[in-house]
Amino acid sequence: QSAPTQPRSVSGSPGQSVTISCTGTSSDIGAYNYVSWYQQHPGKAPKLIIHDVSKRPSGVPDRFSGSKSGNTASLTISGLQADDEADYYCCSYAGTYTWVFGGGTKLTVL
Amino acid sequence: QEHLVESGGGVVRPGRSLTLSCAASGFTFGAYGMHWVRQAPGQGLEWVAVISYDESNKYYADSVKGRFTISRDNSKNTLNLQMNNLRAEDTGVYFCARETLVGARDFDSWGQGTLVTVSS
Numbered sequence: 001q002s003a004p005t006q007p008r009s010v011s012g013s014p015g016q017s018v019t020i021s022c023t024g025t026s027s028d029i030g031a032y033n034y035v036s037w038y039q040q041h042p043g044k045a046p047k048l049i050i051h052d053v054s055k056r057p058s059g060v061p062d063r064f065s066g067s068k069s070g071n072t073a074s075l076t077i078s079g080l081q082a083d084d085e086a087d088y089y090c091c092s093y094a095g096t097y098t099w100v101f102g103g104g105t106k107l108t109v110l
Numbered sequence: 111q112e113h114l115v116e117s118g119g120g121v122v123r124p125g126r127s128l129t130l131s132c133a134a135s136g137f138t139f140g141a142y143g144m145h146w147v148r149q150a151p152g153q154g155l156e157w158v159a160v161i162s163y164d165e166s167n168k169y170y171a172d173s174v175k176g177r178f179t180i181s182r183d184n185s186k187n188t189l190n191l192q193m194n195n196l197r198a199e200d201t202g203v204y205f206c207a208r209e210t211l212v213g214a215r216d217f218d219s220w221g222q223g224t225l226v227t228v229s230s
Contacts (some may be wrong), residue, residue, distance in 0.1 A: 001171075001172065003154070032215070034215035036215070040155075044222075045221060045223060046155065046205070047220075048210070048216055048217060051210060051214070051218075052215075052216070057210075058220060079202075085162040087154075089155050091157070091216070091217075092222035093215040096169065097167065097169035098171065099145075099157040099160075099215070100157065101147075101154060101155040101156060101157060102154070104155070104158075109203045
């Protein structure tokens with residue numbers, strides 16, 4: 001299993017929107033609607049922000065949204081805030097009770 | 111409020127063994143599948159292993175299969191990871207994580223992690 005591909009970094013100004021892509025294969029992202037996204041601040045544990053491609057857990061602002069097309073999932077963050085600066089990881093179920101994380105994307109809020 | 115606390119990390123020589131533990135509280139531990147996820151220094155997350163709520167099913171990443179064993183003790187609300195024949199590439203922070211609910215494919219609660227360093 002190889003890790004889904006994410007851009008190493010993205011950036012945006014406060015108030016703007018950014019989209020982070022996550023490209024996998026027909027064996028993981030393309031095969032299941034089980035894509036989740038995690039936000040990780042430096043030195044902290046990851047936090048679930050999107051599950052099942054586009055669902056937000058309770059307490060996660062609707063500025064965070066997810067989608068999927070084919071083998072590529074995307075996370076969009078609108079109305080960027082300073083606290084959104086963090087690393088973001090996609091994760092896909094890959095069948096037979098295995099999971100794969102993307103390589104991670106560092107978001108910089110300019 | 112669910113709480114997960116890992117322990118057992120440390121410095122170990124290549125080829126040796128180490129056991130990590132994760133103490134759970136604030137939820138019905140025995141009702142959830144549990145995972146280990148690791149993160150090498152400065153690198154991304156890597157899924158390591160999963161154990162079902164009743165310990166009947168265990169699955170591993172290819173990178174650790176045959177060397178690591180996941181287990182749990184529902185009477186003690188504890189998750190474990192026995193790591194044998196450790197390699198330098200096993201170095202990293204190990205997180206325990208809870209499946210959001212039975213049958214879910216995501217992780218809604220994480221511990222703060224415990225650092226494992228494999229070095230001679």
